[in-house]
Amino acid sequence: MRTSPVIPVLVIDDAATALPIARALVAGGLKVLEVTLRTKAALDAIREMQRVDGSIVGAGTVLNETDLHAALDAGAEFIVAPGLTETLGRAAIKSGAPFLPGIANAGDIMRGLDMGLTHFKFFPAEAAGGIAALRAISAPFGMAKFCPTGGITLTTAADWLALPSVLCVGGSWIVGKGPPDLAAITAAARACAALTRQAREPRAEP
Ligand code: 3PG
Numbered sequence: 001m002r003t004s005p006v007i008p009v010l011v012i013d014d015a016a017t018a019l020p021i022a023r024a025l026v027a028g029g030l031k032v033l034e035v036t037l038r039t040k041a042a043l044d045a046i047r048e049m050q051r052v053d054g055s056i057v058g059a060g061t062v063l064n065e066t067d068l069h070a071a072l073d074a075g076a077e078f079i080v081a082p083g084l085t086e087t088l089g090r091a092a093i094k095s096g097a098p099f100l101p102g103i104a105n106a107g108d109i110m111r112g113l114d115m116g117l118t119h120f121k122f123f124p125a126e127a128a129g130g131i132a133a134l135r136a137i138s139a140p141f142g143m144a145k146f147c148p149t150g151g152i153t154l155t156t157a158a159d160w161l162a163l164p165s166v167l168c169v170g171g172s173w174i175v176g177k178g179p180p181d182l183a184a185i186t187a188a189a190r191a192c193a194a195l196t197r198q199a200r201e202p203r204a205e206p
Contacts, residue, residue, distance in 0.1 A: 001100075001119060001145065001147055001167035001168045002167055002168070003031055003032050003056065003168075004029065004030050004031060004032055004168065004192070004193055005157070005161055005168050005169065005192065005193070005195045005196075006030060006157060006168060006169055006170070006171065006174065006192035006193070006195065007030075007032050007033070007034050007147065007149075007168055007169070007170040007171075008025055008030055008033055008034065008170075008171070008172070008174040008175055008189070008192075009034050009036060009060055009149060009170050009171055009172045010033060010034060010035045010036060010045070010060075010172070010175055011036050011038050011039060011172065011177075012035060012039055012041050012042060012045035013039050013041055014041055015041040015044035015045050015048055017179075017180050018035075018041070018044070018045035018046075018048035018049050019048045019049065019051060019052065020180060020182055021049075021175055021180050021182070021185060022048070022049035022051075022052040022055050022057070023052050023182075024180070024182040024183075024185040024186045024189065025055075025174070025175070025185060025186070025189045026052050026053070026054050026055050026189075027186050027189070028185065028186040028187065028188065028189025028190040028192070028193060029189055029190055029192075029193030029194075030174070030189040030192055030193055031054050031055055031056050032056045032058070032078075032168075033049055033055055033056065033057050033058070034058050034059070034060040034078075034080055034170060035049065035057060035058070035059055035060065035076075036059075036060040036061040037059055037060065037061045037062060037063075037067050037070070037071065038061050042059070043070060043071070043074040044074075046059060046071065046074040046075055046076050047074050047075055050075050050077075056077050056078070057075070057076065057077055058071075058076050058077050058078030058079060058080060058098075059071030059074070059076035059078075059079055059080065060080040060081075061080070061081075061082060062079050062080065062081045062088070062092075063081065063082070063088070064085075064087070064088055065087060065088060065091045068088060068091050068092055068095065072095055072097060076097070077097065077098070078097055078098040078099070078100065079092050079095075079097050079098070079099045079100070080100045080101075080102075080121060080170075081099075081100070081101045081102055081121075082102040082121075082123055083101065083102045083103075083104075083108070083123075084101035084102065084103060084108055084111055084112055084117075084120075086111075088101070089101060089111075089112070089115045089117070090115070093115060093116065093117070098119075099117065100119055100120065100121050100147060101117065101120060101121065102120070102121045102122075102123035102149075103120040103121070103122060103123070103146075104122070104123060104124070104128045104137075105137060106137055106140065106141075108120075109137070109138075109141050109144055112144075113141070113143075113144070118143050118144055118145060119144070119145045119146075119147075119167075120144060120145070120146050120147070121146070121147045121148070121149050121170065122134050122137075122146045122147070122148040122149070123148075123149050123150050124149070124150030124151060125148035125149055125150045125151055125152055125160070125169075126150055126151025126152065126156075127150060127151060128150070131159060131160060131163065134146060134148060134160075134163065134165070134166070135163065138163075138165045144165060145165055145166075145167050146163075146165050146166050146167070147166070147167060147168050147169060147170050148160050148166060148169050148170070149169065149170030149171060152169050152170070152171045152173075153171065153173050154173065154188070154191055154192065154195075157169050157171070157192070157195055158195055158196075161195060161196075173188070174188045174189060174192060175188075
């Protein structure tokens, strides 16, 4: 979550596009890539993207233990889930892979803290109330850090990153639908990588 300010959330329909898309993102400065398990091509895409030097490829939309093991078998280096269930949480923690489960309220965070988790995806960030909501929900949990995702754009990302509890944001806007425009992807990645977090400097490392 500290490697780059934006994690591209990727929906890959054709595994043949995975390698060029990953190269374009890494060339633009975004190394941490979340491939959502929403398409048949996703696991192959994870395998392909790992071939890019410097990439850190994880799986998103991991809903249960079956998804978790499929993603890890494909080489996923981190696991993102839209929510937090007891079964997935326990299995993900046991696997040792970095695990970023979704939360949308205080109860979700408390369930995560009970499991020893402190880093969460705030999802769906805009629909769940935006910056005001995260500021309020996170106030009792000074130890918790967040990656808001859902409805965020390049224009709004900096405002989210200015929150002290936000380490990075996620979003699908960096890679458009359809045949990939690699130059546009690299340009979008570059714009994301350039986002600063000056509003929360200096901050203590957890
Ligand atoms: C996710 O899975 O994290 C979201 O679907 C990404 O949200 P966005 O498409 O609104 O960026």
